[in-house]
Amino acid sequence: MQKEASTTWSVSSSRGLCLAAYVVALGAAWLTVSLVPTESSLWKAIWADVVATCVIFASSLWTRNSSMYDPYWSVAPVPIALYWYLVHTPVASDRWRAWLVLAGVAFWSVRLTLNWLTGWKGLGHEDWRYRQIREQTGPLWWLVSFLGIHMFPTVVVLFGCLPIWAVMTARGRALGWLDVAAALVTISAVVIEMIADLQLRHFMRDRKPEEMMRRGLWAYSRHPNYFGEILFWCGLYLFGVAANPALVWIAIGPLSMILLFLFISIPLVEKKILKTRPQYRQLQQEISMLLPLPPRYPSPPR
Numbered sequence: 001m002q003k004e005a006s007t008t009w010s011v012s013s014s015r016g017l018c019l020a021a022y023v024v025a026l027g028a029a030w031l032t033v034s035l036v037p038t039e040s041s042l043w044k045a046i047w048a049d050v051v052a053t054c055v056i057f058a059s060s061l062w063t064r065n066s067s068m069y070d071p072y073w074s075v076a077p078v079p080i081a082l083y084w085y086l087v088h089t090p091v092a093s094d095r096w097r098a099w100l101v102l103a104g105v106a107f108w109s110v111r112l113t114l115n116w117l118t119g120w121k122g123l124g125h126e127d128w129r130y131r132q133i134r135e136q137t138g139p140l141w142w143l144v145s146f147l148g149i150h151m152f153p154t155v156v157v158l159f160g161c162l163p164i165w166a167v168m169t170a171r172g173r174a175l176g177w178l179d180v181a182a183a184l185v186t187i188s189a190v191v192i193e194m195i196a197d198l199q200l201r202h203f204m205r206d207r208k209p210e211e212m213m214r215r216g217l218w219a220y221s222r223h224p225n226y227f228g229e230i231l232f233w234c235g236l237y238l239f240g241v242a243a244n245p246a247l248v249w250i251a252i253g254p255l256s257m258i259l260l261f262l263f264i265s266i267p268l269v270e271k272k273i274l275k276t277r278p279q280y281r282q283l284q285q286e287i288s289m290l291l292p293l294p295p296r297y298p299s300p301p302r
Contacts, residue, residue, distance in 0.1 A: 014122035021059035025052040041087045053154045065123045066130040066149045074112035081105050084168035101167050104186040160233045162250040163240025170243035178242040186235030192228035220292035226261045233257045
């Protein structure tokens, strides 16, 4: 069975190694775009993303730490969006929409990447979910890591980026009310994530023993950060619909995100919490799982 993550890496050396791996991945992706035998910018981006993921997977094997992949989620959409913009160079009537999408993706990416960097303890630490899967899969760990931890989220993010491709390839659709709604949704989504992360960070720093998070946005949703993340991808979808309503199939983007969080991310997190904090069951009964809603406190006995 593969060894657990190495504990010899300092935070500074971990950051340098992680940065180097992502630079190499970007170079490999650019080379793939140049060499892949297709004229489709969509397929060029797909193949480049797959190759870049393989580079990060190789670095995960070398460091014995699959958390090398963690920033990929927030980093990959930026070069993908820029590539599609540079290749298609939207005409004047579509350029404002393209700029709004690029700005929204950049805002989301910087916030999420910085949030990851703030909490990252270096390569001496590996995400608890990966350690759990490592223990369960034994000799098959490398295959599960490649398909489940690396390639699966890459595919989900690619689905989420399909509306960006729709925006960059659109022609002749001026800004409208749907673009305004899309901009408000994407900006609001990132702000919700920012507030939720700050509130959680302050709670973790100051909490009392056995106290459960019920402050701020967390009083209305057990996972407001995940709600904001889903909302962001829905905002990109609205941009895609505004650019080209005929591309019905790009709805796979937000749908895949919703399914990922509802059936994988949230159940895993809540199962872990319940193992150490049984009182979380009461919070599950009182606070909405995802959508921010008024809390449901039990009725007093009569």
